[in-house]
Amino acid sequence: MPPQSATSTISLSVIKTACSNCNLRELCLPFGLSLDELERLDDLVSTRRRLKRGEHLYRSGMPFDAIYAIRSGFFKTDVLLEDGREQVTGFQMAGELLGLDGISSEHHTCNAVALEDSEICAIPFSRLESLSREIHTLQHHFHKVMSREIVRDHGVMMLLGTMRAEERLAAFLLNLSQRFTARGFSHAEFYLRMTREEIGSYLGLKLETVSRAFSKFQEEGFIAVQQKHIRILDVNGLKALMNHRA
Amino acid sequence: MPPQSATSTISLSVIKTACSNCNLRELCLPFGLSLDELERLDDLVSTRRRLKRGEHLYRSGMPFDAIYAIRSGFFKTDVLLEDGREQVTGFQMAGELLGLDGISSEHHTCNAVALEDSEICAIPFSRLESLSREIHTLQHHFHKVMSREIVRDHGVMMLLGTMRAEERLAAFLLNLSQRFTARGFSHAEFYLRMTREEIGSYLGLKLETVSRAFSKFQEEGFIAVQQKHIRILDVNGLKALMNHRA
DNA sequence: GTGTAAGCTTGATCCAGGTCAACCGAAATG
DNA sequence: CATTTCGGTTGACCTGGATCAAGCTTACAC
Numbered sequence: 001m002p003p004q005s006a007t008s009t010i011s012l013s014v015i016k017t018a019c020s021n022c023n024l025r026e027l028c029l030p031f032g033l034s035l036d037e038l039e040r041l042d043d044l045v046s047t048r049r050r051l052k053r054g055e056h057l058y059r060s061g062m063p064f065d066a067i068y069a070i071r072s073g074f075f076k077t078d079v080l081l082e083d084g085r086e087q088v089t090g091f092q093m094a095g096e097l098l099g100l101d102g103i104s105s106e107h108h109t110c111n112a113v114a115l116e117d118s119e120i121c122a123i124p125f126s127r128l129e130s131l132s133r134e135i136h137t138l139q140h141h142f143h144k145v146m147s148r149e150i151v152r153d154h155g156v157m158m159l160l161g162t163m164r165a166e167e168r169l170a171a172f173l174l175n176l177s178q179r180f181t182a183r184g185f186s187h188a189e190f191y192l193r194m195t196r197e198e199i200g201s202y203l204g205l206k207l208e209t210v211s212r213a214f215s216k217f218q219e220e221g222f223i224a225v226q227q228k229h230i231r232i233l234d235v236n237g238l239k240a241l242m243n244h245r246a
Numbered sequence: 247m248p249p250q251s252a253t254s255t256i257s258l259s260v261i262k263t264a265c266s267n268c269n270l271r272e273l274c275l276p277f278g279l280s281l282d283e284l285e286r287l288d289d290l291v292s293t294r295r296r297l298k299r300g301e302h303l304y305r306s307g308m309p310f311d312a313i314y315a316i317r318s319g320f321f322k323t324d325v326l327l328e329d330g331r332e333q334v335t336g337f338q339m340a341g342e343l344l345g346l347d348g349i350s351s352e353h354h355t356c357n358a359v360a361l362e363d364s365e366i367c368a369i370p371f372s373r374l375e376s377l378s379r380e381i382h383t384l385q386h387h388f389h390k391v392m393s394r395e396i397v398r399d400h401g402v403m404m405l406l407g408t409m410r411a412e413e414r415l416a417a418f419l420l421n422l423s424q425r426f427t428a429r430g431f432s433h434a435e436f437y438l439r440m441t442r443e444e445i446g447s448y449l450g451l452k453l454e455t456v457s458r459a460f461s462k463f464q465e466e467g468f469i470a471v472q473q474k475h476i477r478i479l480d481v482n483g484l485k486a487l488m489n490h491r492a
Numbered sequence: 493g494t495g496t497a498a499g500c501t502t503g504a505t506c507c508a509g510g511t512c513a514a515c516c517g518a519a520a521t522g
Numbered sequence: 523c524a525t526t527t528c529g530g531t532t533g534a535c536c537t538g539g540a541t542c543a544a545g546c547t548t549a550c551a552c
Binding site: 493494495496497498499500501502503504505506507508509510511512513514515516517518519520521522 | 523524525526527528529530531532533534535536537538539540541542543544545546547548549550551552
């Protein structure tokens with residue numbers, strides 16, 4: 001449901017350090033830049049960093065000074081209530097950005113955790129702001145990225161506010177599939193990086209409900225599930241689930 | 247729960263047309279600007295517009311070219327699913343911005359409807375972008391506003407994903423109260439501009455459940471309700487509702 | 493390898509909130 | 523002023539998903 005990016009294929013060949021050579025650049029920030037502008041962009045990224053599965057990229061409350069572009073890997077962001085309740089606010093994959101929520105208060109307002117070994121680029125926010133004062137295209141693209149995040153969140157609100165359990169899971173699978181496709185991976189077959197509990201938290205359901213819905217979808221022939229391995233057999237079946245009433 | 251602004255009091259005296267004289271300016275966009283910068287800001291606003299209760303400011307799908315600052319009045323934004331289901335994504339009051347979601351696709355992605363007679367300023371987005379390339383403070387403030395919207399949405403996701411009916415309504419009332427306070431109105435007494443059904447849609451509940459929760463709060467002495475008129479009698483009572491488990 | 497823990501599935505039961513329905517009050521309309 | 527309509531309240535009942543519980547599978551530690 002909430003689209004996060006929609007660009008074509010990526011060959012995962014050579015990886016150099018420069019932004020101007022980053023094959024994820026279409027997905028992260030700039031495109032349509034001149035050669036000169038592309039070169040100046042390389043100043044933008046200060047650090048690359050690898051994270052092991054389970055490691056935090058940042059934690060709620062930490063001072064904010066950079067946003068992060070995911071080069072490879074998979075993340076979740078979550079918010080914790082004082083009483084221990086957790087809400088997963090999103091799952092992010094290669095080519096997507098993390099940390100936009102921190103701009104408002106200059107502190108991060110959620111936790112970002114790697115769900116598999118990952119690699120990120122840190123983009124110091126003040127540098128991004130000054131560069132985007134000079135490069136119109138960059139500025140505009142950044143605003144679009146922030147706005148897209150707002151639209152995505154509205155999609156999640158719709159999902160949590162009006163959909164029933166199976167619709168939510170169908171929407172979730174279709175969204176993942178669509179994002180994998182945009183990155184040149186199979187749209188029909190993928191490994192989930194998150195647990196049933198994390199999916200449940202994101203969708204406002206308990207893990208048992210998620211598990212039951214997976215089984216139901218399998219019985220109906222929409223998907224084949226084996227633990228974290230998912231194969232989508234009938235996209236239209238899943239889509240149909242979402243459309244006619246509840 | 248999701249804070250939308252936190253600034254001090256406002257005297258609702260003289261209203262002139264210029265942005266530089268707008269007494270809502272702290273809440274909308276710029277502050278900390280030089281006199282010179284303030285004057286240039288007046289170029290930003292192209293149109294003022296009055297809307298009657300029930301009128302749409304914009305509709306989903308319409309081309310986006312401006313964001314809107316609310317001078318007075320009260321709005322809701324909502325998204326409609328093909329099958330007729332509605333999700334209210336937010337309520338906005340004087341001093342808040344509307345339309346940020348439209349930047350991403352250059353089309354509005356939700357409807358904005360006045361819930362009472364209202365007045366807005368249209369801020370052409372391209373002009374905002376070019377001015378914020380020149381005025382650092384404006385740029386930074388705008389980014390904070392967008393980011394705050396994302397944080398607010400995460401708060402709503404938390405609410406929809408993890409809270410039970412009464413917690414949701416308590417959070418909603420406390421949030422409204424806090425925002426009225428920030429605008430110099432009474433924090434303890436106000437009129438709701440929206441129906442029970444709209445509150446329910448926002449909170450992921452049915453109108454009957456909202457109504458019952460209001461009655462329950464009244465029985466317990468936390469509030470006094472009479473239709474749309476609300477008096478908060480025990481803020482701590484409401485806060486307590488939210489904290490200990492569900 | 494073997495043991496253990498973490499994650500997943502499935503069944504049985506329960507309850508918060510949805511659904512359906514009746515009624516009431518306020519405010520808009522003629 | 524009478525009438526209709528819209529929004530709100532309250533009750534009775536029902537159900538989707540939560541909760542509790544048991545067993546299974548996979549992956550990791552030793």
